[in-house]
Amino acid sequence: MENQTKNLTRRKLLKSSLKVTGGIAVAVSGGLVYRAVEEDMFSPFDGPAYQPWKSWKTDPLSFPLVTVQMAILAANPHNTQPWLFKVHQDSIEIFADRRRHLGSFDPFRREMQIGLGCAIENMTLAAKAHGYDSQVEVIQGALAEHPITEGIDKIATVSFTQGIAENTSLYQAIAHRHTDRNPYDVTKSIPDDMIQAFATECQAHACRLDIFEHGKARQSIDLLMNKATQAIVQDEEMVMDSTRWLRTTDKAIQTHRDGPTLDGAGLSPMIRVLAKIFPDPTPLEGHRIWATATKESHLATAAAIGLISIRHRYSKAENLTVGRLWQRLHLMATVAGLSMHPMNQPVEWVDRQKQLGQANSAEQHLSLLAGGAAWQTTFAFRMGYPTVPAVPSPRKPVKESLI
Helix, strand or coil: HHHHHHHHHHHHHHHHHHHHHCCCCEECCCEECCCCCCCHHHHCCCHHHCCCCHHHHHCCCCCHHHHHHCCCCCCHHHHCCCCEEECCCCCEEEECCCCCCCCHHCCCHHHHHHHHHHHHHHHHHHHHHEEEEEEEEEECCCCCCCCCCCEEEEEEEEEEEEEEEECCCCHHHHHCCCCCCCCCCCCCCCCCCHEEEEEEEHHHCEEEEEEEHHHHHHHHHHHHHHHHHHHHHHHHHHHHHHHHCCCCCHHHHHEEEEECCCCCCCCCHHHHHHHCCCCCCHHHHHHHHHHHHHHHHHHHCCCCCEEEEEECCCEEEHHHHHHHHHHHHEEEEEECEEEEECCCCCHHHHHHHHHHHCCHHHHHHHHCCCHHCCCCCEEEEEEECCCCCCCCCCCCCCHHHHH
């Protein structure tokens, strides 16, 4: 009884502190969450769910399995990890796991395709570090308007030939690249040579890059980002499809080893502790807080917003290329001490309006910002200098990613 009284008193005290701080805002790409969890979750990044970030170095696999060991650390939408690999002696086939989809958040599996491209880029960097050149053969065609939700879908084959080992800075950055949802340093802008390096990389991948730092163009992209976020929050199906991936207890993290978590949500230390003590909000409440964080934290502190555009938004091959490009850009930023954070709400809104057969106002806004009708935006992000270190997300082990 005495322990119960102490716990009750502590809860009242923390609840009072919560009111002072203005609420627990947990900002994740695609959703928000509050949480009261078990005490063992107060030690973040522990347990098997986080071992893949270390095991590539402490327990490296033989070639070509080592390329999969690095592939599973790639960026991917909402940490769904939608990949499967079939390993041969001198090649690896990459498949999309159709079950690991975002539903109405990604109705054409465009973001899934981008995430698979990120994994492929890590594979080629790992192969080069181990003395092998890579040739990537991708499956052509258009993304399906009514994708199948079960089984697997072959995406590409990566073949390896003996080459010269090159342990690049991008390869070394793979285990240090993390999405940073924290506020960024508002006193620092992006160096011109970094923006030029990004632009050169995009040109090499036959993609268009638009960077918005200030002025009317920046105001326009911020306005579109906020409108898209509000539209998502008002869409009950999108809210529920986002919520099902959130992992807010240590048990859920260690069981699923995927999805966004509280520790990676960009919270201050005190708010993160409070978030782990109190229960989750409703999905709608959580997403409303995410919308507020988008406006008041993510956009307000971003040094720049970027848009990556391609010729055909629903091309399998072009989105795979964008994934490879985004992985390289994020690794380049990591090497340079910059933070990156995908903010794909405007393109997710385009997809959703297309799926529902609505007048595509989001498409019209993006077209004005990114090259007109000749280009179609497929990826949006923010960047800036970090205020605190970005943290890892849970990952499934290699063995669960193999066919």
